[in-house]
Amino acid sequence: MPTPRNKQVCLQATSYYHCISRCVRRAYLCGRDKYSNKSYEHRRGWIEKRLLFLSSVFCIDICAYAVMKNHCHVVIHIDQEKAASLTDMQVVRLWHQVCKGTILTRQFSDEGEVADYLLPTLKNTISVYRERLFDISWFMRLLNEPIARMANDEDDCTGRFWEGRFVSQALLDEAALAACMVYVELNPIRAGAAKTPENSPYTSVKRRIEIARRGDKRLGLMQFSEKSTIHQSGKLPFEFEDYLQLIDATGRVIRDENTGYINRHLPDILTRLRISTSNWLSLTTRFERYFKGAAGRCSSLSQLSEIQNTKRRINVCVSKRLFQ
Numbered sequence: 001m002p003t004p005r006n007k008q009v010c011l012q013a014t015s016y017y018h019c020i021s022r023c024v025r026r027a028y029l030c031g032r033d034k035y036s037n038k039s040y041e042h043r044r045g046w047i048e049k050r051l052l053f054l055s056s057v058f059c060i061d062i063c064a065y066a067v068m069k070n071h072c073h074v075v076i077h078i079d080q081e082k083a084a085s086l087t088d089m090q091v092v093r094l095w096h097q098v099c100k101g102t103i104l105t106r107q108f109s110d111e112g113e114v115a116d117y118l119l120p121t122l123k124n125t126i127s128v129y130r131e132r133l134f135d136i137s138w139f140m141r142l143l144n145e146p147i148a149r150m151a152n153d154e155d156d157c158t159g160r161f162w163e164g165r166f167v168s169q170a171l172l173d174e175a176a177l178a179a180c181m182v183y184v185e186l187n188p189i190r191a192g193a194a195k196t197p198e199n200s201p202y203t204s205v206k207r208r209i210e211i212a213r214r215g216d217k218r219l220g221l222m223q224f225s226e227k228s229t230i231h232q233s234g235k236l237p238f239e240f241e242d243y244l245q246l247i248d249a250t251g252r253v254i255r256d257e258n259t260g261y262i263n264r265h266l267p268d269i270l271t272r273l274r275i276s277t278s279n280w281l282s283l284t285t286r287f288e289r290y291f292k293g294a295a296g297r298c299s300s301l302s303q304l305s306e307i308q309n310t311k312r313r314i315n316v317c318v319s320k321r322l323f324q
Helices: 042-057 080-085 088-095 103-111 116-132 136-155 174-185 204-214 240-255 269-273 277-290 298-308 316-323
Strands: 016-022 060-067 071-078 167-170 236-239
Touching: 016 136, 016 174, 042 060, 042 136, 060 174, 060 204, 071 136, 071 174, 080 116, 088 103, 088 116, 103 116, 174 204, 174 236, 174 240, 174 277, 204 240, 236 240, 240 277, 277 316, 298 316
Parallel strands: none
Antiparallel strands: 016 071, 016 167, 060 071
C-alpha cells in the first residue's frame, strides 16, 4: 500500500524533497518513437519551461532537475516562511497566474477590496491559496496536467500521459541533498544521452553553466551559498564551484567504470559531508534503488521518526552503510 503523502512530506524535518514523475508504462512519450521514428524531444522543453515558470509563482525553489525521455526528476526546496510573509494581494495575484480563482478573488485583485460581509469568505479562500503555494502536490499537479493536455492535443488522443502518482522523497540533511542532486544531474550521463554535464540537455546543471557564462542573473533556480558564508538562509549549503567539480569528478568515475576509487581531485565537499568515496559513487548512481522514501543519516531518520511519532525508521540499514 502506498505511503500517504502527508507521511512523505514533513516540513518540520526538512524543506528539501526529490520528486519523480514517470510517463505511463515508462513509454518514451518525450523522446523518439523507435517504431514511427517520430521525435517528441520538444516536449522535454515544454516540461523545463513549465518547471521554471512554476518556480516563479510558488514559494518553492528548484535545486536541480533533469527531464529525461520517459520521466522527470526535480529536487525542490519549500520556502514556507516566504509564503507566510506574502500579503493577501500577492497571494491572490500569484495564484491567478496558474488558476482562475473565484469571482470573489478576481474582484479583490481588480478592485483591491470587497464588501464587508464577503471578507470572511475571502480570507478563508486566501488562506487556502497561501497553503497551496508551498504544497508539493499542487506544484506537481500544475506541472504535469498542462503537459499531459498539450501532448494529448498534439497526438489527438485522450487518456493518461503520466503515471497517476508521483514519487516524493524527503532529503533530511546536506549529505542526502548533495547525493540526490548529483544523482539527478548525472541522469543523462548514465543513460548515455550526453558526454558531459555542460552538454546534458534539459538539466539544471546545463542551465546554471549557460547562465554563468552569460552573466545573467535571471536563473530561475535556487542559488548556491558564497565562499564567505556557506550556510546562507535561502541558499543551497554548497559553493557552486565545488558542486560543479563534484558532478564532473563523479561523472568521470562512472564513465570510466571505475567503481571503487575517486581520484585525489575530489572536492572538499565530501570531506564536509563525511561520506567515503566508494559510498559516494554508490549513492550518486543508485540513489533511487537504495532509498525508497526519506533519505539521510541515521540521526536525521530518527528525528523524522520522532516528529511523525512512528516506531519504525525507514532506510536505517542502508543509511548506516552509506552515510556513516
